[in-house]
Amino acid sequence: MAILENISLAPYSAFGTGGTCRYFWQPESIEEIATELPRFAGTPFYLLGAGSNSLVSDTPWPGMVMQFGNLATCEETESGFICGAGVLNSDLAQRARDRSQQGAAWMYRLPGQLGATIRMNARCYGGEISQCIDQVKTVTPSGEIKTYEVTNSTRTNVFRGYKDTIFMTNQEIVVQCSIRLQPGPLEPIVSLMEKIEKDRVSKGHFDFPTCGCVFKNEYAPEVSVSSGLLLELAGSKSLHKPRARVSEKHANFIFNHNGASSEEILELSIEMRERVWSEFGVWLAYEMELLGDFPAALLKQFQEQRPPAYRHARLAEARARFQSQGGRI
Ligand SMILES: Cc1cc2nc3c(=O)[nH]c(=O)nc-3n(C[C@H](O)[C@H](O)[C@H](O)COP(=O)(O)OP(=O)(O)OC[C@H]3O[C@@H](n4cnc5c(N)ncnc54)[C@H](O)[C@@H]3O)c2cc1C
Known part of the structure; x- marks a missing residue:
């Protein structure tokens, strides 16, 4: 060791x-x-x-x-792969494509490792990690190795819903998973991966260092508008710090464009959330996670919770705009 x-x-x-x-x-x-x-x-x-x-x-x-960078083995099985927690999402998508297996293409160019992706039930482009997992291995804080069999009847015990899993609260370390895929024609797999890459590049995802969406989407029926659009309509794109700013292409992204500190980024995110609160009465939930120690005053603001105080007329306008743009969160 x-x-x-x-x-x-x-x-x-x-x-x-x-x-x-x-x-x-x-x-x-x-x-x-x-x-x-x-x-x-x-x-x-x-x-x-x-x-x-x-x-x-x-x-x-x-x-x-x-x-987990060294837990990156990816062993082929008949129906997919057994992967260490450190396997990159995008690498898995490419390995699945190379075997003409369907079910992992949505992970192409999704930054991050499988362990964390399982922990937070990441999703995009019509896919969600919960859909292709049939086993998760973890280690508990006391060193016990545990195995979760994920079947249709047990899936929601493990993957509890939108960006919510049992591993977000039970302190266990995700160390390995078994991925179940289906054989399928190569062409639709390749074409989905190309479409995803084009979309992420056109939205500027890789232009500057970022953690992607800072806030989760708010699915309450009274809202039902992507957080990105709420942030945009609330004027977040104009917010900036000397070395960090909100992306011009995606109002839910913060870019470190010039050697920012983490504190600057956190302060900026707090201002973004306040904008949406005053404009729409929606208190956005953070998707971005804090690791380590932050100043107590900032941490207190980060952790603050407010019950909704919806401004229904403004939200109705936002929903109409969202629907006119295609309307899928
Ligand atoms: C440009 C960009 C675009 C993105 N687009 C999307 C998107 O479309 N959809 C989406 O869902 N996400 C998206 N994300 C977020 C990110 O890709 C996912 O959340 C990914 O799963 C994070 O993986 P990671 O290894 O980087 O996690 P980290 O940031 O390293 O960790 C995230 C959390 O998981 C914990 N953790 C890490 N490893 C383990 C483990 N093995 N076991 C248990 N806990 C662990 C950490 O302590 C932390 O709390 C995007 C990010 C970027 C930068």
């Missing part, structure tokens, strides 16, 4: 921000995690995939960061 010390986390975060951590552990196997993890009981600890849904604190983290 190799543990590195005083490692900068910025290269491991999609925003390119973040300070150092005291200890940095990239386990080589599930057994290594299960055996060694209990030794760190009491040590401040967090998990890091590819950092593409997270904001890593600027201040040095006194504890351990476990990163």
Whole structure:
């Protein structure tokens, strides 16, 4: 087991921000995690995939960061793959395409690793990770290896709904998964992947360091408008800090365009949420996660909850606009 010390986390975060951590552990196997993890009981600890849904604190983290880059084996099975938590979503999509298997193309160019993607039940382009998983292996904080069989009747126990899974609350580390795909003709797979790539590039997803959407979509019937459009109509695209700004193409994206700090990015996101609140009475929920220690005042604002105070007339206008644009969240 190799543990590195005083490692900068910025290269491991999609925003390119973040300070150092005291200890940095990239386990080589599930057994290594299960055996060694209990030794760190009491040590401040967090998990890091590819950092593409997270904001890593600027201040040095006194504890351990476990990163899954070395758990990247991808073994072919008859019906799909058995993958380590560190396999990149986009790599899986390409491997599935190479075997002409359907069900993973939606993950093409989706930043991040499978472990975190399962943890948050990521979705896009008509796909959701819950749909193609038939087993998840985890390690508990006490070092027990657990297996979740995911069948049609147990799926919702594990994947509880929109961006919500059991792993977001049970502290278990996702270490491996079994992916179930179907054989199919190559052409529609390739064409979907091309369409996805074109769409993400045209929306500027890869123009600057970013964690993608800062806020989840709000599906309450009174809202039913993408958070991106709410943010746009509330004027968020004009918001900026000296080194961070809201994307001109997608109002739910923050770009680190010039060496921003994580604190600047967090402050900007808080201003975005306030704009939507004053315009629509909708309190957006964060999709972006904070890893590490942030100043108490900022953390308090990040964690604040407000019950809805819908401004129905403004929301009706937004819904009409949303429908006229195609209207799928
Ligand atoms: C340009 C861009 C576009 C995006 N588009 C989409 C999109 O269309 N749809 C979508 O759903 N998401 C999207 N995202 C967000 C991101 O791609 C997903 O959330 C992805 O699943 C994050 O994976 P990660 O490894 O980078 O997670 P990280 O940011 O590293 O981690 C996310 C969370 O999971 C925890 N975690 C990490 N690894 C594990 C593990 N093995 N076990 C348990 N917990 C773990 C971390 O502690 C953290 O809380 C986008 C991001 C970017 C940058």
